[in-house]
Structure formats: structure tokens, C-alpha cells
Amino acid sequence: MRLAFLLSLTVALSTNGQVRPSDFKATIEPLRGENLTGPCSFELSIPSPTKHVRAVWITYDRGVDISRYYSDAEVRAFAQKQAIALILAHHCPAKLPPTGEQGEMDMDMSRGVARSIFAALNDFSRQSDHPEISGAKLIVMGFSGIGAMFGHFVRYAPDRVLAAILANPGQTEPYGMKDMNLDPTALAVPQFIITGGIDDRGGTQRPWDYFSRHWSRGAPWVFLTQNGLPHCCVINARALILEWLDEIVKLREPASNTPLRAIDVTKGWNGFIRPCENGKRDTWGGPDWNVCDASIQPTRLPAPTGQVAGGWFPTHRLASNWLVFIREQKHPADSFPDGKDALHSPFASPMRQAP
Numbered sequence: 001m002r003l004a005f006l007l008s009l010t011v012a013l014s015t016n017g018q019v020r021p022s023d024f025k026a027t028i029e030p031l032r033g034e035n036l037t038g039p040c041s042f043e044l045s046i047p048s049p050t051k052h053v054r055a056v057w058i059t060y061d062r063g064v065d066i067s068r069y070y071s072d073a074e075v076r077a078f079a080q081k082q083a084i085a086l087i088l089a090h091h092c093p094a095k096l097p098p099t100g101e102q103g104e105m106d107m108d109m110s111r112g113v114a115r116s117i118f119a120a121l122n123d124f125s126r127q128s129d130h131p132e133i134s135g136a137k138l139i140v141m142g143f144s145g146i147g148a149m150f151g152h153f154v155r156y157a158p159d160r161v162l163a164a165i166l167a168n169p170g171q172t173e174p175y176g177m178k179d180m181n182l183d184p185t186a187l188a189v190p191q192f193i194i195t196g197g198i199d200d201r202g203g204t205q206r207p208w209d210y211f212s213r214h215w216s217r218g219a220p221w222v223f224l225t226q227n228g229l230p231h232c233c234v235i236n237a238r239a240l241i242l243e244w245l246d247e248i249v250k251l252r253e254p255a256s257n258t259p260l261r262a263i264d265v266t267k268g269w270n271g272f273i274r275p276c277e278n279g280k281r282d283t284w285g286g287p288d289w290n291v292c293d294a295s296i297q298p299t300r301l302p303a304p305t306g307q308v309a310g311g312w313f314p315t316h317r318l319a320s321n322w323l324v325f326i327r328e329q330k331h332p333a334d335s336f337p338d339g340k341d342a343l344h345s346p347f348a349s350p351m352r353q354a355p
Contacts, residue, residue, distance in 0.1 A: 022047070030116075031112070035111040036094060040116040041089075044085060046128060056136045065233055069234075074238060092116060105146070114156055138161050141164075144168050148170060148171035151164070152175070155186045158182075158188070164192070166191060170206065182214060193210070193221065194234060198228060200230065203281075203286050205289070206284070224325065233331070236331055265312050266299055270313070271323065274291065274294065274306055275290070291310075295323070
């Protein structure tokens with residue numbers, strides 16, 4: 001019985017009774033002139049292989065914590081329900097990193113990274129016998145420097161992005177959050193931006209400034225600070241992210257052959273926060289802060305006195321759950337496999353988790 005269950009996780013019967021694989025790998029070779037040290041590797045899993053794939057969720061391997069989104073049971077249950085395929089993209093460093101950090105990826109999407117993603121989708125569509133994957137709309141998720149990279153990816157290919165999750169985003173300027181500005185087409189892509197209240201790398205201020213200057217222009221974005229957390233621990237927000245994605249999928253109606261629907265931010269709920277500096281500083285000397293208080297109210301009402309923008313939500317339930325989460329005085333930092341927190345676990349190594 002157990003063996004049959006395990007097999008069902010990796011294969012499924014197609015409509016003609018043949019076994020259809022659901023897990024695949026792709027290796028994309030660099031083209032001449034691209035800033036890649038070597039091939040880029042990807043893994044694909046289709047939790048509902050007999051269904052038409054509606055979208056593809058891409059997560060880059062940037063440490064143990066965020067990589068768990070590819071194998072997590074709750075994420076896979078969500079993907080199965082929504083007919084979403086999952087991709088784990090492995091770190092693919094640049095020959096000459098423009099950030100100056102050896103081993104980092106190229107943040108300029110025109111120099112190889114974006115093409116490798118689209119080439120992998122084409123390869124997976126052929127391998128899986130799911131041609132719709134080639135043109136599928138994407139959920140993109142990245143931590144730290146890859147969080148910033150996916151901000152650039154949204155700007156590069158906004159028509160392909162269903163939603164973006166930028167976790168603790170930060171990068172060496174001019175590739176970081178400080179001067180990243182999106183045009184109206186790109187800012188219409190929903191983003192969920194996560195920070196740690198004591199993140200001494202990407203910080204809280206620059207990601208919030210990035211959020212705020214686009215939110216004020218009508219971006220359907222969410223900002224979330226995990227109080228008391230350093231540069232880590234994205235899995236903690238899994239339930240809220242999945243609830244948010246569930247609503248975004250309903251609103252945008254992803255399909256490979258049709259444009260994504262725009263979101264009307266004049267309806268719904270807005271969230272607001274009151275930041276409180278905590279004495280910590282980010283890489284650039286900017287202040288870190290936790291959220292001392294927060295509130296939600298219908299979009300027709302102005303911000304409460306003393307509070308600033310924190311997000312847009314299509315439903316009262318989602319807004320309320322964000323409010324409960326962001327009001328927690330301190331969030332757990334024990335999401336690593338050794339049970340230690342981010343300040344003591346080798347799985348939170350600066351080499352793997354730095355901006």
C-alpha cells in the first residue's frame with residue numbers, strides 16, 4: 001500500500017492508460033556571448049500530471065530554507081489543486097559577475113539567465129508531453145540576491161509573470177532595490193515582498209521603499225516584515241503566501257495562450273504598518289525595523305495616522321490573516337534541518353544566503 005502511494009507521487013496514468021512521468025530534469029547549455037560559467041540545471045515536478053498545466057512556479061535554490069518550497073507537502077497540495085507545475089532552478093553563476101561577487105548570478109536578464117529559464121520550459125514541455133508548459137505563465141520566487149534578480153525578471157518579461165515572491169531581496173547596486181523602478185506593465189504584476197526585522201544584509205528599508213514607490217502608483221503588492229528575524233526563514237510565511245497565491249490565481253486566470261487579467265486595486269482592503277527602528281543596520285547602513293502595529297481597512301479609506309502602506313488584499317480574510325501574522329512580536333527562526341536558528345545554523349551560511 002505504501003509502495004503504491006509513493007509511486008503515485010512520481011507517475012500517473014494518462015487518458016489512454018499509459019504511465020505518464022511527472023518528474024523531469026533539464027540542462028541548458030550557455031550560448032556564445034552569454035555571461036554563464038556553464039550549463040544551468042532545472043528540475044520539474046508536475047503534481048497533477050494528467051491535468052492541463054495552468055502555470056509554473058519557479059524557485060531558485062538559494063539555501064535550504066527557500067528550496068523547501070519545491071518539496072513541501074503543503075505547496076505540492078496547492079500545486080496539485082491549482083494544476084501548477086513546480087521547478088527548482090539551481091544556482092547558475094556568471095563568468096564575470098557584474099556585482100563583483102564571485103559565484104553570483106548575472107542580474108541582467110538579457111545576458112543568459114532569462115533565456116535559460118525559457119529554454120528549460122521548452123525542454124520540459126517536450127519531455128512531459130505538456131506543450132502548454134512552453135508558454136506557461138510563471139510564479140517566480142527568490143531569496144536574497146535572487147529576490148532582487150526576480151524583480152529584474154518581472155521588468156524583463158512582465159507578460160509572462162503571474163506573480164512574484166521576493167524574499168529578503170537585496171543586491172549590490174545598481175542591481176539592488178534602491179533604484180529599481182518598474183513601468184506600468186511590470187508594476188501590475190502582483191508581488192509579495194518579505195523582509196526580516198533585523199536583516200543586516202538586504203535590510204527592511206530598501207525593500208519597503210521599493211514596495212512603497214510602486215504601491216503608491218497602484219501596484220497590487222504585499223509587504224511583510226517578520227519581526228525579529230535576520231536574513232532567513234522564508235518557509236515561515238508559507239501558509240500566508242499560499243493563501244495570497246490562491247487569490248491571485250483566481251483574479252489573473254493564467255493560461256498559456258491568453259494574456260493575464262489585470263487587477264483592480266480600487267476594490268478590496270489595504271494594510272498599513274507602523275515601523276519601529278530596532279538599532280540594527282543593513283549592508284548600506286540603513287535602519288532596520290520591526291512592525292510595532294498594523295491595521296487593515298477598505299481601500300476607500302485613507303491611511304491611519306502614524307502608519308504607512310503595507311499591502312493590498314482582494315479579500316477581508318486574506319487581509320486579516322496578514323494582520324495577525326505581521327503583528328506577531330517575534331517570528332520563529334528555526335526552519336533549518338538541524339533545528340538551530342539562523343544565527344547559529346551552518347545551513348544559513350553567508351555564502352549561500354548573502355545578498
